[in-house]
Amino acid sequence: MKTLVDKLRDEHSLTAEEYRDLLSCTDTETLEHLRVQAQMVALSRFGNKVYLRGLVEIGNVCKNNCFYCGIRKSNVRLKRYRLNRDNIVECCRHGYELGYRTFVLQGGEDPGMSDEKLEDVVIALRKEFPDCAITLSVGERSRETYERLFKAGANRYLLRHETYNPQHYKSLHPRIMVQENRLRCLNDLKEIGFQTGTGIMVGTPLQTLDHLVEDIKFIEQFQPEMIGIGPFIPHKETPFATCPAGDIDLTLRLISIFRLISPAALIPATTAMAALSPGGRERAVLAGANVAMPSLTPTIHQKKFKIYDHKPFEGANPEESYEMLSRRMEAIGYVVSGERGDYTNE
Numbered sequence: 001m002k003t004l005v006d007k008l009r010d011e012h013s014l015t016a017e018e019y020r021d022l023l024s025c026t027d028t029e030t031l032e033h034l035r036v037q038a039q040m041v042a043l044s045r046f047g048n049k050v051y052l053r054g055l056v057e058i059g060n061v062c063k064n065n066c067f068y069c070g071i072r073k074s075n076v077r078l079k080r081y082r083l084n085r086d087n088i089v090e091c092c093r094h095g096y097e098l099g100y101r102t103f104v105l106q107g108g109e110d111p112g113m114s115d116e117k118l119e120d121v122v123i124a125l126r127k128e129f130p131d132c133a134i135t136l137s138v139g140e141r142s143r144e145t146y147e148r149l150f151k152a153g154a155n156r157y158l159l160r161h162e163t164y165n166p167q168h169y170k171s172l173h174p175r176i177m178v179q180e181n182r183l184r185c186l187n188d189l190k191e192i193g194f195q196t197g198t199g200i201m202v203g204t205p206l207q208t209l210d211h212l213v214e215d216i217k218f219i220e221q222f223q224p225e226m227i228g229i230g231p232f233i234p235h236k237e238t239p240f241a242t243c244p245a246g247d248i249d250l251t252l253r254l255i256s257i258f259r260l261i262s263p264a265a266l267i268p269a270t271t272a273m274a275a276l277s278p279g280g281r282e283r284a285v286l287a288g289a290n291v292a293m294p295s296l297t298p299t300i301h302q303k304k305f306k307i308y309d310h311k312p313f314e315g316a317n318p319e320e321s322y323e324m325l326s327r328r329m330e331a332i333g334y335v336v337s338g339e340r341g342d343y344t345n346e
C-alpha cells in the first residue's frame with residue numbers, strides 16, 4: 001500500500017480502485033506515510049507558512065434550504081443579519097491593520113444582497129485595498145453576475161460542490177437545487193478567470209467511499225486552485241439534526257490525498273476541523289493544509305453565522321482570533337502569514 005502513496009505523490013493521480021483502497025486502508029504505517037508525504041510536499045512548496053485569510057461573514061440570510069446547513073431558510077430560530085457596504089469595508093480595514101492581505105466575503109444566498117450591492121462592495125474594496133485579494137463565497141449566481149464581480153475586482157471564488165454524485169447531491173438538497181447548476185457555476189468561474197475553490201463535506205448522511213472516490217476524481221480533473229474539506233457536523237435546527245458527525249481521520253486522509261494530487265493548491269485547515277476536535281486545525285496543517293481563515297466578522301454577528309453546532313470559540317475579536325491562531329501554529333512549528341499567497345504553479 002505504501003507504493004500507492006508514492007505513486008500518488010509522483011504522478012498526482014490514481015485509478016478509482018486505487019483511491020478506494022487508500023480510503024479504506026487500515027494499515028497505520030501506510031496512513032502515516034501518506035500524512036508525512038503530504039506534509040513534506042506542502043513544506044517544500046510553502047515552507048512552514050500558513051496563509052491567513054480574513055473571513056467576513058457578510059450575512060446569514062439565505063433563500064436555500066440545504067438539509068445540512070444551520071442558516072437554511074426554514075430555520076426560524078435564527079436571528080438574521082446583513083452587513084452593508086460600509087460595515088464590510090470597516091471589517092476589512094480592521095483586517096488590513098492586522099496584516100491580512102486576503103479578504104473572504106462569505107454569506108448565504110441572500111436575495112437582498114443584489115448583484116449591484118455586491119458589485120458596489122467589491123468596487124469599494126478594490127479601491128481601498130489595491131494590494132489585496134478579494135475572495136467571494138456567496139453561492140450560485142449567473143455567469144453575467146460572476147463576470148461583473150470579476151471586472152469589479154474580485155479575484156477568487158469559493159463554491160464547494162459538496163458531493164459529485166448526483167443521487168447523493170439530491171439527498172442533501174431540496175429538489176429545486178440542481179447539481180448541474182452548481183457545476184455550471186464552477187465552470188463559469190474558472191473560465192472567467194477566478195482562482196476557484198471547490199470541495200466537500202466528509203461524512204454527510206448516506207455518503208459512501210465510492211462517492212468520495214467520485215469527488216476525488218472530479219477534483220483531479222477540475223483542478224481547483226483551492227480545495228475546502230471539512231467534516232459534516234449536525235446542526236440541531238436542520239433535518240440532519242440527529243445524524244452523526246463526519247470522521248476527522250477520514251477528513252485528514254482526504255486533505256493529504258488532495259495535497260498529493262495538487263501540490264500547489266491552497267487547502268484550508270477548516271473551522272469545522274477545530275469544531276470536532278480541539279487540535280483539529282493543527283492536525284490538518286500537519287496533514288498538508290496551508291491556509292486558515294480567522295474571522296473578521298463583528299463579534300455581535302459571529303454567533304449568528306452558525307452553519308453547524310459546536311462552532312469553536314475563536315477569540316472575542318479579530319485581534320484575539322489572529323493571536324490565538326498564530327500561537328496555535330507556532331506550537332506546531334509553523335508561522336502565520338497575512339500575505340496574499342496567490343495560487344502559482346511554477
Ligand code: 5AD
Pocket residue numbers: 068069070159160162200201230231232233234235272307308309
Ligand atoms: N457541517 C459542516 N459543514 C457545513 N457546511 C454547511 N453546513 C455544514 C455542516 N452542517 C459547509 C458547506 C458549505 C460551507 C460554506 O459550509 O460545505 O459549502
